[in-house]
Structures are given as structure tokens and as C-alpha cells.
Amino acid sequence: MQVPVLTEPLATKPAFIFDLDGTLVDSVYQHVLAWREGLERCGIELSVWRIHRRVGMSGGLFVNALLRETHQSVTREQVDLLQRFHAEAYARQVGHVRLFPGTSKLLALLTENAVPWAIATSGQMESARHTLKLIDIGSGTPVITRDLVKHAKPDPDLFLAAAEHLKVDIQNCIVVGDSIWDLLAAQRARALGVGVLSGGYGLEELERAGAYRVYQDPLDLLQHLDEVGIRIGID
Amino acid sequence: MQVPVLTEPLATKPAFIFDLDGTLVDSVYQHVLAWREGLERCGIELSVWRIHRRVGMSGGLFVNALLRETHQSVTREQVDLLQRFHAEAYARQVGHVRLFPGTSKLLALLTENAVPWAIATSGQMESARHTLKLIDIGSGTPVITRDLVKHAKPDPDLFLAAAEHLKVDIQNCIVVGDSIWDLLAAQRARALGVGVLSGGYGLEELERAGAYRVYQDPLDLLQHLDEVGIRIGID
Numbered sequence: 001m002q003v004p005v006l007t008e009p010l011a012t013k014p015a016f017i018f019d020l021d022g023t024l025v026d027s028v029y030q031h032v033l034a035w036r037e038g039l040e041r042c043g044i045e046l047s048v049w050r051i052h053r054r055v056g057m058s059g060g061l062f063v064n065a066l067l068r069e070t071h072q073s074v075t076r077e078q079v080d081l082l083q084r085f086h087a088e089a090y091a092r093q094v095g096h097v098r099l100f101p102g103t104s105k106l107l108a109l110l111t112e113n114a115v116p117w118a119i120a121t122s123g124q125m126e127s128a129r130h131t132l133k134l135i136d137i138g139s140g141t142p143v144i145t146r147d148l149v150k151h152a153k154p155d156p157d158l159f160l161a162a163a164e165h166l167k168v169d170i171q172n173c174i175v176v177g178d179s180i181w182d183l184l185a186a187q188r189a190r191a192l193g194v195g196v197l198s199g200g201y202g203l204e205e206l207e208r209a210g211a212y213r214v215y216q217d218p219l220d221l222l223q224h225l226d227e228v229g230i231r232i233g234i235d
Numbered sequence: 236m237q238v239p240v241l242t243e244p245l246a247t248k249p250a251f252i253f254d255l256d257g258t259l260v261d262s263v264y265q266h267v268l269a270w271r272e273g274l275e276r277c278g279i280e281l282s283v284w285r286i287h288r289r290v291g292m293s294g295g296l297f298v299n300a301l302l303r304e305t306h307q308s309v310t311r312e313q314v315d316l317l318q319r320f321h322a323e324a325y326a327r328q329v330g331h332v333r334l335f336p337g338t339s340k341l342l343a344l345l346t347e348n349a350v351p352w353a354i355a356t357s358g359q360m361e362s363a364r365h366t367l368k369l370i371d372i373g374s375g376t377p378v379i380t381r382d383l384v385k386h387a388k389p390d391p392d393l394f395l396a397a398a399e400h401l402k403v404d405i406q407n408c409i410v411v412g413d414s415i416w417d418l419l420a421a422q423r424a425r426a427l428g429v430g431v432l433s434g435g436y437g438l439e440e441l442e443r444a445g446a447y448r449v450y451q452d453p454l455d456l457l458q459h460l461d462e463v464g465i466r467i468g469i470d
Contacts, residue, residue, distance in 0.1 A: 028266055036264075037331070046454060048264045049435040066410045096272070100282055117447055162303040202437020217282060 014229055015168040016110060017159050017191065018120035022056065022178035022199025024103045024218060025131045029200065031055055031086075038085030039066070046070055052200065056123055056179035058152030068073065068120060087127055094130045100198050101163055101220025104136060111138060111223065113232045118142040119160040122152040122181070122226035142166060153181040156189030163191070174228050180209035196221065236468060249464055250351035250403040251424065252394050256358065257291065257413035257434025259338045259453060260366045265328035266290055266321075266436065274301070277313055281305055287435065291414035293357055293387030307312030324363055331364045337454025339371060344457065346373060348467045353377040353420050354398040357387040357416070360387040377401060391424035398426070409463050411456065415444035431456065 022028035032052045039046050046066055054062050065077050074082075110117050118141060121128050125145040132143065142165035149157035156170075163170040175186035176197025186193030187210045195206030195214035206214050213228065215221040225232060257263035267287045273280050289297050291374060292310055298314050308377035310316075344350050356363050360380040367378065377400035398405040410421035413434025421428030422445045430441030433437035441449050448463065450456040460467060 024283075026282050027269075029264055029287070033264055033268065034333075040331075045333065047433055049261075049433050052264070052435050087464075096268075096278065118467050155384050198282055198284050200435065202440045204439030204443075205437045208439075 012207050013115070013168075013172065015116040015118070015163070015166050015173050017118050017120050017162045017166075017173050017175045019056070019175075019177035019179070020119055020128060020131060021123065023176055023182070024100065024107075024119070025097060025134060026100050027094075027097040027131055028052070028055060028178065029126055030097055031090060034086050034089035034093060037089040038082050041085045042082050044070055044072060044082075047059075056122055056177070056199070057154060057181040058146070061152070066208045090127060091130070097131065097134070098114035099134050100217045102217060102222045106218045106222040107135065109232065115121055115230060115232075116166045116168055118144065118166050120144040120158040120162040120175075122146055122158065153179075154184040154188065155203065159185055159189040162187075174224070178206075180205055182210075183211050186210065192228070194221070246352070248403075249407050249409055250353070250398070250401045250410050251345060252353050252355050252397045252401075252410045254291070254410075254412035254417045255354055255356035255363060255366060256458040258411055258431055259335065259342075259354070260332060260369060261335050261433065262329075262332045262366055263287070263290060263413065265332055266325060267386035267410070269321050269328060272324040273317050276320045279305055279307060279316050279317075281284045291357055291412070291434070292389060292416040293381070296387070296389075315367045318359075325362060326365070330367070332366060334369050335454070337452060337457045341453045341457040342370065344467065350465060351403055352469075353379065353401050355379040355393040355397040355410075357381055357393065388414075389419040389423065391420050394420055394426055398424075413441075414438055418444035418446050421445065427463070429456070439453070 013207045016235040018024055021031055032048060032055055035050050035051045050069055054065050063082065067074050087188060123146060125147050128145050142162055144158050144161045146152050149161050151157045159169055159175055163173050170189050170191050173191040174194055174197060175184060175191045176194045179201060183195060183206060192212050193210050195211035196217055197203060199219040203214050215224060251448050253259055256266055267283060270286045271283050285304055286309050289300050297313050298317065302309050320411055355403055358381060377397055379393050379397045381387050384396050386392045394410055398408050405424050405426050408426040409429055410417060411429045411431060412418060412428045413431045414436060418428040418430060418441060427447050428445050430446035432438060432451055433452040450459060
């Protein structure tokens, strides 16, 4: 019988994988209205709340889901155009986008205490770059964007890639996200999903999507880190 | 014993009282970002989702609640300034505001079948006027705005005034709204509260605030009018 050899042992201490928009950065409503504007330029009328309930999932699935709801079909060219229109509209809004209370303090505390963390977003690096400027990301922080994986949320690929970069077993990872797509993808990845209300979804929506706990925003999570098993300043 | 004499008997057939923003008109997200812009101009930083969870309530309570969350106090002048900044920012967005699917058809169907209906909104007539232009309101339709009552939602005054104008007992009125403030005010008025998801709140939030039923939007309500006891084309 052959004994498997682990070339590099995985850490057993917990690590964090954060979604970006609506979780660390207060940008969901601006994204939603930018999608709305892009859709309208493509001749697609869709209520804003329906867009809100779909953002955060993979761009391809997002467009598919929206079109299913409007009973329309769409060409590859239209999807590309829609993504360009969204990026243009969002770029005009990005100056109004702010970090949530607690974001900087939470990330700094994790770094200081050697708790590994990463960012995993369904957005393209092109869109995420603007938003990432607001966050003080050390050179060692993995940032996994849509471009780096085959499938985005609710597929688990983004979170699995983040765990791999962190060299932490996905089962020891705490995925923090504001949308049900984050929490569904966390379940599929076998990570622990923690919800935040800061993206504008209801508490019960997040709980029903499998959230282990739900906090208001990064500040509220920071004040309850013990609930997710983070021992800072405790032996 | 004296028998009370009813000078004008109240109708026993049901009537509808509709909230405006987020219920008939797809304007909540634009209002939310307009409040955000106004607050920032007043030097008040507040996450967008917290504003979203407060819109639809009385302007005074809204400002009070927001300030409690930010642990700030505010003068009467600042409140006036905030409302002006909001109105300015919203006026720039109002061109992007559309009716929800089904709004026109639902209201026309009610009118054709002599089901009385009214509009009751926590907004000032100043803001509501732009939005009301999108709706084909007959001359007989009561429109109750913030200016006409002492207290707005979650107080019952707006709905009670609407029922009085309709000459329908409030207990025979179906209040349709997208926010928990509509549903709480409906309970306090002893009307039947019906929720719609089109303002971007979660289903469970509306159910927990006392919704008798929750529909997606006016079109979905139109397709299920029998569930709220409206007999159209039935003896």
C-alpha cells in the first residue's frame, strides 16, 4: 500500500476569502444602475430589482438569467456590447464609491495577526481595478477575478482558486459575501459561508442560501470575529 | 337608545391604495442614490443599503433613523438642506425612471371595472409630480402625498386619508407597497397589506412585516387578482 506524500502541508488555521462589490466596497447600487443603463442602450427593458438580484453571479449566467426573464434571445455581440456599456456607465459612477465601515480595519487586523485572506470577485479585472484602488492590498494578497477561472459564481472555481493561492484547505476557508451567489458557491466549494447585509439583500435570503452567520457589514463582522472562530489576542 | 344614522354609507367592495415609488414606478434605486449624494454633500457618510432600508418612511423619521445609525445629531436647517440636495439629485435621475411591467394595465383594468383606487406616498408632491406624470391618472383618482397628512408611514395617516377620499372603509382596502413601512402602516390602519418585490426588499422581510401576499410586481399582482378577492368577469 502506498502512503500519499504531502509535498506542502495545507494550513489548518482558518483563512478568509472576501467577495469585493457589496462586501468590502459599497458599489452594488452603482453597478446595478450601470447594468440598467447598459441594458436599456441594448434595447432591453428590465426592472432594477431584478438586476440587483442577479449581480454577483457570473457575467455569462447573469446575462442568460436576465434574458430568460425578459423572454429574449441575444447574440454574442450583444453580450459584449452590454458589458462595454456597463463598464462605461460604472466608470462614470466609480468616483462615488466608498469602502464600507470597518473594511480597512478588518483587513489590517487580519494581516497583523497573520490570518491569511484573499479577494475573489465575479467581476473582470478591468472593472475590479478601479474598486481595488480603495483597498490597501499588500503584495502577497491573492486577488482572483473572473478572467482567471473557467466559471464564476455560483460555481466554486473562484473560491477554490483563492484557497489554492492561500495554500489553505478550502474547508478551513471562511467565504464572506453579500449575495446568494457567494453563499451558494461557498456551499459548493465546501467552505463556510458568512453573509453581509451591505449589498442590500435581505437577512433571510442569505440565511436560506446557506449562510452560517450574517453580519451587517465588515465593521459588524470585525466586532464578532470570535463567532467565526478567529482567535486574536487569545491563546 | 339612539340608533346611529349613516349619512353616506361606506362601500363594502374592496378598493386599492397603492404606494408610488417601488410599487408602481421603478424609482427606488435612483431615490436611494440621490439620498446618498445629498447625505454626502451634508458631510454624512452612510452605506447605501442602510438608506435603501429606510426609504419609504416619513422623511422626518427617515432622517432621524439615519442619524441614529451614524450617531450624529442634525439641525432643522441641515434636514431642509438634505431634502433639497436629494430633490436636486433625483431630478437629474428622473429621466431614467420607468413604470413597472403591468402598472398601466393593472390601473386601467381596475378603472374599467369600477374598482376604486388611490395613490398614497411618503414623498412630497414636489418629488412625486415628476413620477406621477408617467401614470395615466384619471381626474377622480385621489393622490395623497406627505404634504396632506400630519404623519407619514409607518403611521397610518396616508392610508386613512386615501380611504376617506375613496369613501371606502379602510378595512376593505388593499394596500399595495414595496417596503416594510407600507406593510406596517397597513397593519396600523387595519387594511390588508400586499407586498411587491419590485422595490428591492426580500420576500421574507415583507412577509415578516405582515404582508397577506407578496407578488413580484404590478404585472404579477394583475395575474393573481383573484387571490386578493377581486372578482373581475365573475358574478
